[in-house]
Amino acid sequence: MDTLSYKTVSVNKATATKEWVVVDASDQILGRLGTKVAKLLRGKYKPNFTPHVDCGDNVIIINADKVKLTGNKWNDRVYLRYSLYPGGQYAYSPAQLMARPNGVDRLVRKVVKGMLPKNKLSARLLDNLYIYAGSEHPHQAQSPKAIDINTLK
16 A cells, blocks of 8 residues: 555644633642643643644633642742842742732642743643632633543543
């Protein structure tokens, strides 16, 4: 047989099937939740995954204030920030970040951002992430489907 019986189909922006999904983060470990959400944002659970295209889903995380960290990571883990001035390095822990206004969103977004590829596409993928501390979200018009994050690999 001289020809292939199949073709590799690449998804583009027009043919990508994007859905809205709701993930409940209550009693989930933060890092494991972050890896699964990053895979959902990239579209790696879809059969037509294309690495250079935004073909992932729009993810809504609810109850983000109820995530867990194992051990003493709430106080021992250190995140660094630099203000680009001499002596402008700031260190903070997840507990300090959660105590700040909008800290739940910042913590979960920081974890998911670290698990995405370091390129221009990751900034566009992070725009598809919506994080809410409570169980209510304003995206009912998109009719999102609730998925159990524990069933994903």
